[in-house]
Amino acid sequence: MTSDKTRAGDVIPLREATRAWFAISLQTFGGPAGQIAVMQHKLVDEKRWIGQQRFLHALNYCMLLPGPEAQQLAIYVGWLLNGTLGGLVAGVLFVLPGVVALLALSALYVGAGSTAFVTGLFAGLAPAVIAIVVQAVQRVGKRALHHPVLVAMSVASFVALTVFKVPFPLVVLAAGVIGWLVGQRIPAFVQSRGHGGAADGPEPLISDDALHHDAPSTVRGLKVLALGLVLWFTPVAVAAAVFSRDSVFVDQGLFFSGAAVVTFGGAYAVLSYVAHQAVNVFGWLKAGEMVRGLALAETTPGPLIMVVQFVAFVGAYRSPGSLDPWVAAVIASLLVTWVTFVPCFLFIFLGAPYVERLRNNLHLTAALTGITAAVVGVIANLAVFFALHNLFERSRTLAWGPVDLDLPVLSSWDPVAFALTAVAVALVFGAKWSTLRTLGVCAVLGLASTLVT
Template identity: 25%
Template sequence: MDPPVTMSHGEKRDEESPKTAHVQSESATDSPSEEDDQELHDNSNVPRLSYPKLSWFFFYNFGLFAWGGPVAQIALIKDKLVTQDKWITLARFQRVFSVYQILPGPEAAELCMFFGCLSAGRMGGIIAGLAFILPGFVLMLVASYMYTLAGFENKYFNASFRALQPIVAAVILRAAHKIAEHSVRKHDTKRIDPFLVIAAVCTAINCALRLNLFISLGLYGIIYMFVVRRFWIPAAILFVLKYVGYAIYAVLRGMPSPVSLALGVARTPSLINLFVLGLVASSLSFGGAYTAIPFGAYLDTGSLGNAFARAVIITLGMFAPCFLFTIAGHELLEKLVRNKFLASFFDGLCASVVGVIATIAVQILKASVEGTLNKVKGGGATLAQAVTATAQVDPAAVLYMLALSVLYKFTNKYTPLFLVIAGAVAGQFLFVDV
C-alpha cells in the first residue's frame, strides 16, 4: 500500500479542506513586503487527512524509516513535511522546533503530534504521535527479547552492535548538518548569520565545559533578541557574565559534574516506580531515546508477561508529558511560535541547539571508535584482548567514513535502513572475538 500523497498547490483537495483553502486565500492577500511577518503566521499548506490516512502517513514515512535516533528523525520530518511537501514554511518550522526544545519529552514525537494537530486537530495529533512511536517500540521490544534470549554477553549480537555504533554516529552527524543548513541563516536574505554561528559554536564549547544545557539555550535566545534589535551592550554583558559566572563556580566548586541530576530506583522496581521513572526521564530528556526503554525493562523481570508490562508502563510514563504538553497546549504553542517579539529568541535558541547536536554527534563518534579500548584502559585485560581491542579501532573508523560518504551520496529514505542491515552483517566479520 502506497503512502498518501500530499497534493500540490494546483491540485484539488478532498472534501475536508475548507481550512486549507482559507489559509491559502489569507496568505495570498498578504503584502510581499511583509515576508517575515507572513512566516510567523499560519501560511501553511497542510492537507486535511482522514484519521486512517493520517495514521498510515506518519507510520510509513516516519515510524518505519526514522532510523538513527532523534536527530535523524527530526531531519527526516523537516525534509519531508517542510522542504518537500511544504506543509509550513521553514522559518515557522525552526521556531516550532525551538519551542519544543524547552518542553519535556522527545522532540521528534512532539513534532509529529504538532503536524498531526495541524492536519486533523487534537485527535490527529494523538494518532500521528502513536503512529510514529509504535514501530520503534515494537521493534525494540522484539530486539530486547531476542537479546535476553541470546545472553547479554553474546559475542555475535555484540559484534553487530559494535559495528552499528559508528554508523549511527554518521547518521547523526549527517542529520545535524541538515538541521544546521537552515538554522544559522537569516530568514529574509537566506545568508549565514555570524551571530547564529557564534551561538552554535559557543554552545558546543559550553557542552564541553559541562555548562547546563538550558542555560546556554535560554541565554543565547535572549542575546540574539538583543542583537536583532541592535542592543549591543546588553548582549555583550550577558555573554561575558555567563563565562564569568562559570569561572567563579569552577574556582569555588570545581568542574561541574557530567551528571547534574539522577534518580534512584529500587533494585526490583514496581510498575509505579517505572512509571515515575518514565515521567522524570521524559521531563528531563533532550531528544528522547525511547527505543532504549524496553531494553531496561527486561532486566530481572522474572517472566515474559511481567517484562512486557514493565516495558509498556515505563514507555507510557516517558511519553505522557510529551502528549500532554503538545496536544493540550497546541493553541498556546502556536501563539508562541507566531509571536513576533519572541521570533528572534527562538531563532537564537534554534542555532544554539545545533551546537548541542554537534557535540552529541562527536561524543557518539568518539565512543564508537574508542569504545573497545575502554577495556584496555580500565586494566585487567590480557595481551590478546589488548591487541584485539586496538585492532578494532581502525575498522570502526572506516565504517564511520564509509557510512558518512553513503549518506551524503544517497539521500533516499531507505539509505539508513540499508546501512543498519549492512552494518549488522559487517560486524560479524569485523568484531567477533575468536
C-alpha cells in the same frame, strides 16, 4: 469529500485519515527530516489535505517545543484534520511500529547479547552510529549557525558539557537566556526556522478556515493541563504504590519524565545527558551499550528518542526487584515510552489554539535560536562520548579544578572499530548513503570481522 464522514467536525473521514497515518508510520525512518518529508509528500503533495503554508506553520510551532518535532507535527496535523481524536490517532500510530520493533530488538539484545552473532552485529553498528551522529552535527550546524554569535554559543556549549560537565538542562537554559538577550540587540541573530522548500506548494483541497480549531481560553487550558498531567504521572504513581518509591520503575519514570521536557533540538541533543545519567548515576547500562541502543533505534521506524525504551528495558532487566527480569523489563519499557510521549500530546493540545500568538513572538524565537545553536555543541559532545567508549577499550578522567574531562587510553584503541568507523564516514559523507543502508553494510562488516577473528 464530505459525504462519507462518520463524525461531526471531521475535515476528512477519520477512517481515511487513519489509513494515511498508518501508511506514514511504516515509512518514518531516517530521523525527523526524513519523517517530515514523508508527511509533506503524503499530506501536502499527494492527498492535498493541508496547504504548504499551514504545514510549515504547524512545523514552526512544533520546533518551539521539547520532544520529537516530527511526532508532534503528526499530532498537530491530525488535530487540524479530525480534532482531538485525530491527533491521538496520528500520534499513537506514528510511534507504534517503532515501539513494537524496539521492544523485540531489546529483548533479542538482552537474551542473545553475548552470542558471537549479536556481538559481531554491534561491532559494526556502533562505528556506523558515530559517523551518523557526526553527520547530524554537520547538518544541524549548517542550518543553525548563520551568525558568529551562534558559532560561539555552539562551541561554548560543547566545552561546558565536555570539559566542565555542566548539566545539560543548565546549558539549554543558559542558551535560551543568552539567545533572548542577543536577539534584542542583533536582529540578524534571529532567522526563519523553516525546513526550506517552496512556500506555496500544491493548492490544498481543504481551505484553512475549514480545518479544526478551538478558541483559546483559560478554562479549556486548565482542563487540558490537568487531564494531561494526570495521564502523564498516574503510571509512575501506581508503580510507586505497587513496587515502592525506590524501585527502578519509579526512578526511570521520574527521570525520563524530566528528560521529556528538556529535549530541545531532537534526540541527539538529549542523549549525552541521558547516557551520562543512565550509565554513571543510575547504573542501568554500560557506556558502550548506549550506542548499541541508538543503533537499534536508528534501524526502527519512529522518533529516535525511542532509544530510551532500550535503556529502560536493559536497566529493569538487570534490577528487577521482586519481579521476573523479563516482566520487569517489559513494564519498564512501556512505562518509559508512556512518560516520554504523553507530554507530546499535552504540548500540542494545550498550545495549538495559541499557535499564532506564539509563532509571531520574536522574543521566543530569539531564545529558541540560541537553544538551537547550543544543540550543535550538545550533539558534538554526544559524538565524542560515543567515540571514546567504542573506539577505545579504556578511558581515564582528568580532574583539575572545574575541569572534569574524560580522555582515552591510547594504547587501548580498537583497530577494527577504527576501520569500520572510517568505512562508515566514507559511506555517509563520501557516497552520501542513507542511514539505514550504512547501518546494514557496517553490521555485515562487523559480523564478518567477528567471525574471522
